[in-house]
Amino acid sequence: MRRMNSVETRRMRRRGPACTVAIVGGGASGALLAIQLLRRASDPLKIVFIEPRANLGGGIAYSTPFTRHLLNVVAGQMSALPDQPDHFVRWLRKNTSLGYGPESFVRRSLYGDYLADTLYEHEGLAPRRLATDHYRTRATRLEVSEETVRVWLSDDIGIVADRVVLALGHHSAASRFASNDVPTFSAWSGAALDDLDPALPVLLVGTGLTAVDTALALDELAHRGAIHAVSRHGKWPQVHSVRSRQKASSAVRPEGVSTARGLLRFVRGLVQQGHDGPSIVDLLRANSPSIWANWSLEERSRFLRHLRIYWEVRRHRMPLEVARKIDEMRWNGRLVLHTGRIKKASSVPGGSIAVRIARRGGHDECDLKVSRIIDCSGPESDYRRWSDPLIVQLLQSGLAKVDPLSLGLLTDDLGALIDESGVSSQVLFTIGPARRATLWESTAISEIRRQAASLASHLIGDLLPKPAAHGQQPVATRVQGKELSNAHV
Numbered sequence: 212m213r214r215m216n217s218v219e220t221r222r223m224r225r226r227g228p229a230c231t232v233a234i235v236g237g238g239a240s241g242a243l244l245a246i247q248l249l250r251r252a253s254d255p256l257k258i259v260f261i262e263p264r265a266n267l268g269g270g271i272a273y274s275t276p277f278t279r280h281l282l283n284v285v286a287g288q289m290s291a292l293p294d295q296p297d298h299f300v301r302w303l304r305k306n307t308s309l310g311y312g313p314e315s316f317v318r319r320s321l322y323g324d325y326l327a328d329t330l331y332e333h334e335g336l337a338p339r340r341l342a343t344d345h346y347r348t349r350a351t352r353l354e355v356s357e358e359t360v361r362v363w364l365s366d367d368i369g370i371v372a373d374r375v376v377l378a379l380g381h382h383s384a385a386s387r388f389a390s391n392d393v394p395t396f397s398a399w400s401g402a403a404l405d406d407l408d409p410a411l412p413v414l415l416v417g418t419g420l421t422a423v424d425t426a427l428a429l430d431e432l433a434h435r436g437a438i439h440a441v442s443r444h445g446k447w448p449q450v451h452s453v454r455s456r457q458k459a460s461s462a463v464r465p466e467g468v469s470t471a472r473g474l475l476r477f478v479r480g481l482v483q484q485g486h487d488g489p490s491i492v493d494l495l496r497a498n499s500p501s502i503w504a505n506w507s508l509e510e511r512s513r514f515l516r517h518l519r520i521y522w523e524v525r526r527h528r529m530p531l532e533v534a535r536k537i538d539e540m541r542w543n544g545r546l547v548l549h550t551g552r553i554k555k556a557s558s559v560p561g562g563s564i565a566v567r568i569a570r571r572g573g574h575d576e577c578d579l580k581v582s583r584i585i586d587c588s589g590p591e592s593d594y595r596r597w598s599d600p601l602i603v604q605l606l607q608s609g610l611a612k613v614d615p616l617s618l619g620l621l622t623d624d625l626g627a628l629i630d631e632s633g634v635s636s637q638v639l640f641t642i643g644p645a646r647r648a649t650l651w652e653s654t655a656i657s658e659i660r661r662q663a664a665s666l667a668s669h670l671i672g673d674l675l676p677k678p679a680a681h682g683q684q685p686v687a688t689r690v691q692g693k694e695l696s697n698a699h700v
């Protein structure tokens with residue numbers, strides 16, 4: 212029989228045999244990590260979710276109630292399990308009668324259901340002594356000691372964990388456009404479309420996928436007033452085409468891209484060979500972590516200054532079905548595009564907002580009166596601007612550090628937080644969009660599921676070093692939202 216090492220002995224004395232991994236944030240990233248932990252662990256392991264939403268796996272992207280919100284990636288590429296690429300398509304065939312296949316763009320809320328289901332299924336398959344809890348509240352600060360972390364929740368209850376993974380996802384940007392007397396609504400806040408008069412015009416700031424989502428939601432809510440949208444470049448996202456997807460699968464190795472200029476040369480070469488922009492972005496995305504890792508800070512900054520906009524426009528694409536709807540709304544005058552920037556916005560008597568838009572490339576201006584301005588400009592990647600008390604505390608205490616380009620948090624290859632003195636944490640990790648500084652592309656499911664698999668392997672190897680035992684009975688524990696009642700302090 213194996214003898215316990217000193218760390219294990221101390222853990223036993225302190226809190227009994229189970230190791231605890233606390234996952235702060237129960238969106239797609241948190242769910243994908245938990246699934247991978249459940250697949251790997253055989254010894255006692257407790258997974259504690261801290262997530263205010265009732266549904267695990269949904270997060271911002273997949274909790275949408277709107278049926279017109281579709282995945283921006285075909286179903287065949289959305290499996291939660293890296294080793295079973297058809298897992299999502301099989302789930303769709305079993306659980307819906309809508310005839311979905313690998314090339315379908317599926318309703319986004321279905322993907323949230325799929326992640327929750329897959330998590331539940333893995334709980335059932337996991338050995339007897341695994342358990343998952345869900346605390347429906349926010350984490351507000353962390354207290355790190357030598358081997359454990361105390362996670363403080365919003366009502367000053369503390370949970371002790373051996374490892375903590377931050378899966379905090381996206382945070383909407385504080386308004387960058389309006390004056391103080393104009394109320395600001397983030398498209399991602401639940402309240403953005405509440406209490407809107409359907410007959411009055413609204414203004415969307417941004418014309419990316421978030422603006423597309425908001426326009427579709429307004430359409431689904433039978434909004435009759437004009438929907439104005441403004442952005443500096445005045446472009447809607449590009450559309451997915453089958454041709455791009457097929458081209459992207461051809462095996463082209465990115466050579467000579469050790470600088471941003473080299474990348475540009477490489478891309479121009481591919482254009483001459485007949486590849487289109489989206490297919491080139493897809494091809495490069497598969498290699499983006501290694502390209503990014505090899506670039507100096509200066510090259511990364513050059514890329515962000517000169518090439519980022521071209522990258523973003525081609526990387527974030529919408530399904531044809533969505534593009535058709537947007538076109539229809541534009542043709543019948545319900546959706547109006549303005550290329551320019553908001554010069555002035557002020558509240559006027561009667562509750563509406565007067566907006567002056569300076570059109571791009573001239574002295575031309577346009578005045579609008581709208582009932583609401585909805586910020587669709589996407590996530591705030593500079594964590595110093597986040598208002599989340601947890602992030603504020605982590606940065607102030609030096610437990611986490613923002614990267615020099617303000618893309619995310621500094622992490623090592625596994626996702627361990629790097630503190631202000633440059634040391635990788637043994638106990639604090641992050642997954643998902645926060646890892647953008649290290650990986651550049653770190654938001655799509657294909658990227659997050661890879662991170663989840665490697666982080667879970669590390670955590671299990673670190674916490675439960677014994678080889679997996681076989682033949683244990685399934686556990687009956689159910690993942691469920693529960694109010695704070697049994698946290699141990």
Ligand SMILES: Cc1cc2nc3c(=O)[nH]c(=O)nc-3n(C[C@H](O)[C@H](O)[C@H](O)COP(=O)(O)OP(=O)(O)OC[C@H]3O[C@@H](n4cnc5c(N)ncnc54)[C@H](O)[C@@H]3O)c2cc1C
Binds near residue numbers: 237424599
């Ligand atoms: C609108 C949209 C559509 C997308 N569509 C696709 C797609 O089609 N295909 C694709 O591959 N990718 C898509 N993505 C990208 C990708 O799937 C998301 O980036 C991914 O869902 C990120 O999940 P997450 O869990 O990291 O973040 P989130 O979904 O933002 O979830 C984070 C969770 O953390 C919780 N949280 C935050 N702070 C705290 C705290 N202090 N305490 C407790 N909980 C906290 C929040 O309540 C939230 O539920 C989309 C993204 C968005 C935003």
